[in-house]
Every structure is written in structure tokens, then in C-alpha cells.
Amino acid sequence: MKANPAGVLTGAHFFDGDYACAEGAIAAGCRFLAGYPITPSTEVAERITQRFPLVGGMFIQMEDEIASMAAVIGAAWGGLKSMTVTSGPGFSLMMENIGLAAMMEAPCVVVNVQRAGPSTGLPTMVGQADIMQARWGSHGDYAIIALAPNSPQEAFNHAITCFNLSEKYRVPVLFMMDEVIGHMTEKVVIPPADRIEVVPRTLTAKKPGQYRPYDAAGGWVPEMIQAGDGYNIHTTGLTHDERGYPQMTAECQEKLIKRLTGKIRENASDIIMVDESNLDKADVVLVSYGITSRVAQAAVQQARKEGLRIGQVRLITIWPFPEKKIAELAGKIKGFVVPEINAGQISYEVERCAAGKCLTRHVPAYGGAVHDPGVIYDAFKEVLHAGKTQTVR
Amino acid sequence: MAQNEVRVSGFGGQGVIMAASIIGKAASIFNNQFATMTQAFGPEARGSSCSAQVVISDDQILYPYVRNTDILVAMSQEAFDKFFPEMRENAVLLYESDLVKLCKLKPGQKSYGIPATRLAEEMGRSIVTNIIMVGFFAAAGGAIGYEAVRKAVEDSVPPGTEKLNLKAFQTGYEYGAKLLGKGGAA
Structure with a gap:
């Protein structure tokens, strides 16, 4: 279905990534935001508070991020497309309820404009060190989807993608921006509403009494209802059967967890978006995401000038990780170079998928600044001249 | 590829970020170019130093930061002292002439002052003040x-x-045009 024109600011704008993200969310149909302000994500909420009154949305500033995430789950079950916005310290507080959202299959979007941590870290400065937390931060086995934009334009476009995926798979989708993308201002073109595809909620056609909230009917994703429509249903964080009733058995647990993780894993090829270039004859492949994918281009240009054959895989979807793509490339190249503004996170995934078939060279930056392109260039050279399969750190 | 790296600097409250944002918008929305604006996000309250960077290019901008300034807009002494060392050899300096006392620039560098x-x-x-500076930038920045x-x-x-702001823009533009001997405003 097409976007509701009421929420779409068609035209060319000069927006930072945070504002663009807010506009994308509104275009996608988001009408509820609960949050607690934190740099560098505050401008998303700021923009939402300016715009929601014009489109009939509701913003609540909660007492903290735990409550924010809880309110988002409640709003999702109440029938609204809902989101929250935060940065590292708030993301940590949200973890328990992100697990609850995954367990209750509440479609929602969590925006994390990453700053450098741990703890309070560098509140106004960039980091990309919440990537593993996004995947594994809540306890237990579950799966989420996470995306990383690399421009304000993508912050708009993929905020919409996040909502669409959350509806399609009934899963929390984590929008892993970073401080530079959030605060960087560029041209953002918002298309007419009839050019924006939005995925509506799949509500059941079944009658109360026949409907079972966690019956996926042999598929992966059950249909939903909205609270107040007369369905007396039960939803819980406890292991539950198709009726949503707690069922404390290993059999029920296995069935549920297989579906919760399987719905993402088995649909990975539908979910994953990567931007590839020059992979055909590459000796070295750069794997990057977010602002780092742009900073690294200075190194790629320099290397290509000197005749080095550098291919690129830019992750738009971070989770699920594009395992097949990396495994397939590993057999053909000398090695991967993985710059990230952390001490090593996605590089471990790359290394796992490369499975010893080629080198993996992580290029760390510890937060507060983007990479010096020179160190990425040096890593290209190092991989080209290194021995066969050692891991270079 | 034509690329201009611009830094706008001054102290908090002078409208430094707004000025940079207008310059970026002018390039990317109204001049069919690409522009990326970034700003120092520190505890910039009124009175402390403040700066924003705009990279303007005919092609897509990958690296978003200023490395060698082509045009430095300095609206305070502190800003000038801090940022003039990163000016390129043939860079242009636009400064608030009542607030900035220049030190010696390199031979190829040009400087134009305005009591904005x-x-x-x-x-x-x-x-x-910032809009006057933006008008001056349009005339003298190139x-x-x-x-x-x-x-x-x-x-x-x-x-x-x-109306007020366009008058301010015109004031800055005309001051710049006169200084450069361009005659009247467009």
C-alpha cells in the first residue's frame, strides 16, 4: 500500500540524519513515539514532537528508556506503528523489553544513534560499538533485524524499510545510525506519497474465539489483532503456545524458539540488503557500514589509483548478517578489510563466515572520531602482502 | 571535479551553524551541487567557540569533513586563530573586521573583511550578523x-x-561586491 500523504513532506530538503529519520518514520505511518531524550538522538524526537500534532501522532516523554520500550510494545498491540529513539546508555536499558517485544512479536522500531561508549562515554561523538549488542543484547535466543544507513537520505529511506520489515516479520527492527550520520546535514529528497511503499499491519480476518494470536498457520508469522477490537487474547513474555498461554515445557519452548529465530534466518535473503561493487576481480574486499563506509572511500580511491583491485560490500542490513555473500567471496579473494568504529565486532562475523579461507583484517577506531583513511589504505596493502590465512589484528 | 571545503566559525550565539546551513542548502538545493554539513557538537553555549563545516562538490561527497579549508569564514578572534592554520595555499578568508585582528597569511591566500x-x-x-556574513560569502567567497x-x-x-533577512543578505553582498570591485549587486 502507498504512504498516507498527510505524513509525507514531498520535496527537496536540507536535513540532518536525525530529522530525515523522523520524516521517514512518519512517512512509514509511525504515529507513536515514547522516549527519553539522549544525545545524539534527541533531534529525532524533537522533529517528531513538531510534526506529530499535524498528523495525529502521539509522543510521550517517559521517565526512562525501560518504560519507553514498554510503552512502544503497548502501542504496537494497541494498533499503532510505534518507535523509540535512543543512544548507547538508553539502548542498554531497553534490552530487557526488546527481548519482550521479540517474544510477544510486537512490531516496532528502535532507533539507536550510536555514540562512543561504554557507559556515558563520549555523548556528542561517534561510535559504532553497539552492533553486537543489537544482535545479542537481550537474554535468551531470539532474532531481530538491524539496518545501518550511511547518509541522511538513507536515514529517511530506511526508516521506512525498518517499519516495513517490522510489520512483515512482527519483530523489533533496530535502526543503527551513528552520531555522524545523525548530525550530518545533506540534501534529502522525499518522493510523493504514491511513490512510497508501506507495509500495513496484517490483521486477522478470523472472529474472536477462532483467532489464536501465535498460530502462524504453518508459516512463520502469525496474524495480529489490535487491543480493543473485542478479541480476548493473552500475550506474555513466558514461553507460550499458539493461544498465547504460558506453557512451561521444553517441547513448547523448542517450537517457539525455532519459529522466532527461523522467521528471520529462513527469510534472510528477503531481508538482507547490501551494496556491492567491483567484486568480480577483487583481491581485497572492504566490508563496511554507516559513516565508515563513506570515510573508507578515500582509501579505496587511493588504492585503485595505484592499481589495487578493491571490491566492496557495504552492509545496509547488518542483522541478519549476509553470511552467504561473505562465505562465497572468501574462496575467491586474498582477504577482507573491515573498518569499524569499535574494537572489533562485525569483523568477527566476517571472520566466522570466511572460515579460514582468506584473511580478515579488522581496522579499529575507538570512538570519538572517524577513521583516518590512511589506516584503511595501509590495511589493504597489508592484506595483499600477508601470508595465506593468518588473522591479522 | 570542483570541490570547495568551507569552514564557518565564530562564537556560540552568532548564528554560525545557521550560516553554514544556508550555504549548504544554497549549494545542494538551489545550485544543483552536492553539499555535506557537519558541526562540532560540543558544549557550545553562547560565548564559547563554535564551528561548522560544509563540503561543496559537483560530485557525490564521500569523506564528509574539511581537511584543507578553501574558504574560512571567521567571526571571532579565537575562531581565526584556531582555524587559519588549516587554510589551503590559495584559500580565501572572510572575516569580521571589527572582531578579528589578522596575522600574516601565506602569499597566495586572500582575505576580505566586513564589519558585519x-x-x-x-x-x-x-x-x-550571520546573514550579512552569508551575503558577503556570496559576493567574495567565489x-x-x-x-x-x-x-x-x-x-x-x-x-x-x-524581508529583514534579505535586506541583511543584500547589505553583506553589496559590501563584498564593492570590495572586490564588482560594482553593484546582481
């Missing part, structure tokens, strides 16, 4: 032309203040 704060006060509104910057000013200022 005083001109704004003469208009009765010191708040438009990066983006009159029409695009004028449209960006009109598009960026709060509704109801367009």
Missing part, C-alpha cells in the same frame, strides 16, 4: 552565486523575517 556586527547594528538588529544563496536565505529564516 556593526552593519547589523546599524540595521537595528544585531541578530542578522563558491556559490548570488541567486542560489539568496533563495537559501529566504527558505531558511523564520517566517515573517524574510
Whole structure:
């Protein structure tokens, strides 16, 4: 279905990534935001508070991020497309309820404009060190989807993608921006509403009494209802059967967890978006995401000038990780170079998928600044001249 | 590929970020170029130093930061002292001539001064100092032309203040045009 024109600011704008993200969310149909302000994500909420009154949305500033995430789950079950916005310290507080959202299959979007941590870290400065937390931060086995934009334009476009995926798979989708993308201002073109595809909620056609909230009917994703429509249903964080009733058995647990993780894993090829270039004859492949994918281009240009054959895989979807793509490339190249503004996170995934078939060279930056392109260039050279399969750190 | 790296600097409250935003908007929305604006996000309260960077290019911008400044706009002494060392050999300096005392620049570097704060006060509104500076930038910076910057000013200022701000823009532009011997404004 097409976007509701009421929420779409068609035209060319000069927006930072945070504002663009807010506009994308509104275009996608988001009408509820609960949050607690934190740099560098505050401008998303700021923009939402300016715009929601014009489109009939509701913003609540909660007492903290735990409550924010809880309110988002409640709003999702109440029938609204809902989101929250935060940065590292708030993301940590949200973890328990992100697990609850995954367990209750509440479609929602969590925006994390990453700053450098741990703890309070560098509140106004960039980091990309919440990537593993996004995947594994809540306890237990579950799966989420996470995306990383690399421009304000993508912050708009993929905020919409996040909502669409959350509806399609009934899963929390984590929008892993970073401080530079959030605060960087560029041209953002918002298309007419009839050019924006939005995925509506799949509500059941079944009658109360026949409907079972966690019956996926042999598929992966059950249909939903909205609270107040007369369905007396039960939803819980406890292991539950198709009726949503707690069922404390290993059999029920296995069935549920297989579906919760399987719905993402088995649909990975539908979910994953990567931007590839020059992979055909590459000796070295750069794997990057977010602002780092742009900073690294200075190194790629320099290397290509000197005749080095550098291919690129830019992750738009971070989770699920594009395992097949990396495994397939590993057999053909000398090695991967993985710059990230952390001490090593996605590089471990790359290394796992490369499975010893080629080198993996992580290029760390510890937060507060983007990479010096020179160190990425040096890593290209190092991989080209290194021995066969050692891991270079 | 034509690329201009611009830094706008001064102290908090002078409208430094707004000025940079207008310049970026002029290039990317009204001049069919690419522009990326970033800003120092520190505890920039009124009175402390403040700066924003705009990279303007005919092609897509990958690296978003200023490395060698082509055009430095300095609205305070502290800003000038801090940022003039990163000016390119043939860079242009645009400075607030009542607030900045220049040290010696390199031979290829050009500098143009404007008493923007005083001109704004003469208009009765010191708040438009930054817009006067933007007008001066359009005339003397050599990066983006009159029409695009004028449209960006009109598009960026709060509704109801367009007339005042466009007058301020014109004041800065004409001062610059005169200084460069370009004659009257476009």
C-alpha cells in the first residue's frame, strides 16, 4: 500500500540524519513515539514532537528508556506503528523489553544513534560499538533485524524499510545510525506519497474465539489483532503456545524458539540488503557500514589509483548478517578489510563466515572520531602482502 | 571535479551553524551541487567557540569533513586563530573586521573583511550578523552565486523575517561586491 500523504513532506530538503529519520518514520505511518531524550538522538524526537500534532501522532516523554520500550510494545498491540529513539546508555536499558517485544512479536522500531561508549562515554561523538549488542543484547535466543544507513537520505529511506520489515516479520527492527550520520546535514529528497511503499499491519480476518494470536498457520508469522477490537487474547513474555498461554515445557519452548529465530534466518535473503561493487576481480574486499563506509572511500580511491583491485560490500542490513555473500567471496579473494568504529565486532562475523579461507583484517577506531583513511589504505596493502590465512589484528 | 571545503566559525550565539546551513542548502538545493554539513557538537553555549563545516562538490561527497579549508569564514578572534592554520595555499578568508585582528597569511591566500556586527547594528538588529556574513560569502567567497544563496536565505529564516533577512543578505553582498570591485549587486 502507498504512504498516507498527510505524513509525507514531498520535496527537496536540507536535513540532518536525525530529522530525515523522523520524516521517514512518519512517512512509514509511525504515529507513536515514547522516549527519553539522549544525545545524539534527541533531534529525532524533537522533529517528531513538531510534526506529530499535524498528523495525529502521539509522543510521550517517559521517565526512562525501560518504560519507553514498554510503552512502544503497548502501542504496537494497541494498533499503532510505534518507535523509540535512543543512544548507547538508553539502548542498554531497553534490552530487557526488546527481548519482550521479540517474544510477544510486537512490531516496532528502535532507533539507536550510536555514540562512543561504554557507559556515558563520549555523548556528542561517534561510535559504532553497539552492533553486537543489537544482535545479542537481550537474554535468551531470539532474532531481530538491524539496518545501518550511511547518509541522511538513507536515514529517511530506511526508516521506512525498518517499519516495513517490522510489520512483515512482527519483530523489533533496530535502526543503527551513528552520531555522524545523525548530525550530518545533506540534501534529502522525499518522493510523493504514491511513490512510497508501506507495509500495513496484517490483521486477522478470523472472529474472536477462532483467532489464536501465535498460530502462524504453518508459516512463520502469525496474524495480529489490535487491543480493543473485542478479541480476548493473552500475550506474555513466558514461553507460550499458539493461544498465547504460558506453557512451561521444553517441547513448547523448542517450537517457539525455532519459529522466532527461523522467521528471520529462513527469510534472510528477503531481508538482507547490501551494496556491492567491483567484486568480480577483487583481491581485497572492504566490508563496511554507516559513516565508515563513506570515510573508507578515500582509501579505496587511493588504492585503485595505484592499481589495487578493491571490491566492496557495504552492509545496509547488518542483522541478519549476509553470511552467504561473505562465505562465497572468501574462496575467491586474498582477504577482507573491515573498518569499524569499535574494537572489533562485525569483523568477527566476517571472520566466522570466511572460515579460514582468506584473511580478515579488522581496522579499529575507538570512538570519538572517524577513521583516518590512511589506516584503511595501509590495511589493504597489508592484506595483499600477508601470508595465506593468518588473522591479522 | 570542483570541490570547495568551507569552514564557518565564530562564537556560540552568532548564528554560525545557521550560516553554514544556508550555504549548504544554497549549494545542494538551489545550485544543483552536492553539499555535506557537519558541526562540532560540543558544549557550545553562547560565548564559547563554535564551528561548522560544509563540503561543496559537483560530485557525490564521500569523506564528509574539511581537511584543507578553501574558504574560512571567521567571526571571532579565537575562531581565526584556531582555524587559519588549516587554510589551503590559495584559500580565501572572510572575516569580521571589527572582531578579528589578522596575522600574516601565506602569499597566495586572500582575505576580505566586513564589519558585519556593526552593519547589523546599524540595521537595528544585531541578530542578522550571520546573514550579512552569508551575503558577503556570496559576493567574495567565489563558491556559490548570488541567486542560489539568496533563495537559501529566504527558505531558511523564520517566517515573517524574510524581508529583514534579505535586506541583511543584500547589505553583506553589496559590501563584498564593492570590495572586490564588482560594482553593484546582481
